[in-house]
Amino acid sequence: MNPYRLAWATDIHLNFVDGDAGPFCDLVTQTGAGGLVITGDISEAKTIEQDLAAIESRLFLPIYFVLGNHDFYNGSIAAVRKAVAGLCRRSRRLHYLPDEGIVPLSETTALVGHDGWADGRLGDYAGSTVELTDYTVIEEFIGLSAEARLPRLRALGDEAADHFRRHLPAAFERFHCVLLATHVPPFREACWHGGAIADDNYLPHFTCGAVGDALVEIMSDRPDRRLVVLCGHTHSPGTARILPNLVVRTGGAAYGQPCLVDVLDVGPSSAPEYPTLQPAAGTHKDGGGEEMTKGVSVAEEMDHELKGVAVILKNPDGKYLVMKNKPRPGKPVPFVTIPTGTVEMGEDPEATAIREVEEETGLTISGLQLVEKFNSVDPERYGRTPFTTYIYRANYAGSVRLREEEKHEWLGWMKCEEIRNLGGPFSFALERALLHM
Ligand SMILES: [Fe+2]
Numbered sequence: 001m002n003p004y005r006l007a008w009a010t011d012i013h014l015n016f017v018d019g020d021a022g023p024f025c026d027l028v029t030q031t032g033a034g035g036l037v038i039t040g041d042i043s044e045a046k047t048i049e050q051d052l053a054a055i056e057s058r059l060f061l062p063i064y065f066v067l068g069n070h071d072f073y074n075g076s077i078a079a080v081r082k083a084v085a086g087l088c089r090r091s092r093r094l095h096y097l098p099d100e101g102i103v104p105l106s107e108t109t110a111l112v113g114h115d116g117w118a119d120g121r122l123g124d125y126a127g128s129t130v131e132l133t134d135y136t137v138i139e140e141f142i143g144l145s146a147e148a149r150l151p152r153l154r155a156l157g158d159e160a161a162d163h164f165r166r167h168l169p170a171a172f173e174r175f176h177c178v179l180l181a182t183h184v185p186p187f188r189e190a191c192w193h194g195g196a197i198a199d200d201n202y203l204p205h206f207t208c209g210a211v212g213d214a215l216v217e218i219m220s221d222r223p224d225r226r227l228v229v230l231c232g233h234t235h236s237p238g239t240a241r242i243l244p245n246l247v248v249r250t251g252g253a254a255y256g257q258p259c260l261v262d263v264l265d266v267g268p269s270s271a272p273e274y275p276t277l278q279p280a281a282g283t284h285k286d287g288g289g290e291e292m293t294k295g296v297s298v299a300e301e302m303d304h305e306l307k308g309v310a311v312i313l314k315n316p317d318g319k320y321l322v323m324k325n326k327p328r329p330g331k332p333v334p335f336v337t338i339p340t341g342t343v344e345m346g347e348d349p350e351a352t353a354i355r356e357v358e359e360e361t362g363l364t365i366s367g368l369q370l371v372e373k374f375n376s377v378d379p380e381r382y383g384r385t386p387f388t389t390y391i392y393r394a395n396y397a398g399s400v401r402l403r404e405e406e407k408h409e410w411l412g413w414m415k416c417e418e419i420r421n422l423g424g425p426f427s428f429a430l431e432r433a434l435l436h437m
Pocket residue numbers: 011013041068070233234235
């Protein structure tokens with residue numbers, strides 16, 4: 001089975017690319033990933049909401065994220081967190097991880113996350129000569145001496161550590177592996193700078209010691225569980241194995257060139273191992289990637305795959321066939337979709353596509369071309385098991401008629417812009433198919 005894949009980016013700093021999230025979103029789409037996680041430094045305080053909304057409008061995927069220090073520049077931590085939480089409540093796809101607790105990704109793997117903060121605990125805070133821009137452009141620190149600032153830094157680190165102490169043990173009761181997203185590296189060994197470990201002068205401002213302590217404590221008690229930390233902040237890539245079951249990946253980044261670090265394969269695995277990590281096109285080179293592969297497992301085929309099909313049909317006027325579902329229990333809001341169906345036991349997806357289009361629309365299709373296979377998780381229907389959808393384009397013959405009146409309210413041909421202007425809600429399949437229309 002095609003396991004669930006999660007694209008990972010960090011420190012994309014969209015404010016340095018004139019807020020144009022388009023090329024970055026295209027990179028994510030090209031990977032075929034079923035979700036995106038961003039480990040902070042997405043934008044700045046005044047633009048973070050519009051940049052997140054821009055990403056959401058281009059990606060029809062769940063978008064998980066934490067915030068980094070830059071996301072609060074020229075604003076306050078409290079106000080930005082509140083605004084972003086509000087945005088996520090109004091959004092279908094944006095997920096601010098500190099508000100999400102445990103996010104199931106597959107049968108074996110969950111995601112948790114918190115911003116974290118460089119908390120002055122590692123290295124030599126008292127002797128450090130580093131004065132970060134943070135301390136002059138984030139409201140909570142403005143005007144404070146280094147001494148007066150330290151309790152605030154520590155409190156922010158403690159808040160992240162408390163979050164992980166609260167959620168990680170519960171996550172490990174249900175999952176073998178957890179991906180942990182945070183902005184600031186939680187260990188000295190993970191604080192890469194220019195290909196080497198940062199020194200005592202920089203460490204207080206680039207590591208979150210409180211989170212590191214919590215993670216060692218939690219993972220020491222659970223040798224049969226695995227934790228993979230994804231972080232950024234230093235813009236210098238590397239991998240550190242802190243314990244046999246605790247690996248930290250620090251993602252590389254460059255200002256003005258938002259990129260993916262990797263695409264993580266988090267599909268169901270028969271063995272309690274690390275998720276497979278596969279380098280993707282358009283990713284930064286990760287200097288420590290080799291170390292990571294020692295703990296990698298290959299996701300195995302499951303006996304019974306959950307598969308579905310969706311079919312894009314275009315008429316000579318350049319319009320696409322869409323239909324509106326009737327409300328049903330659990331889905332009271334009717335959504336717009338394209339012909340779709342579930343692959344039955346022993347059935348070939350192409351045969352399913354032909355059968356479903358005939359059943360739903362009366363059309364006979366031929367010349368099927370596979371456009372994309374994508375993985376999603378639909379907890380309402382299938383719990384945590386990933387669902388693979390095959391999207392086809394096809395030729396058709398015959399005339400359209402509404403054949404399943406109990407399921408569909410109407411069906412007809414619409415231009416791509418007309419469909420988009422409906423504004424949804426769309427089925428997962430149509431959201432994805434829109435990328436190919
Ligand atoms: Fe950054």
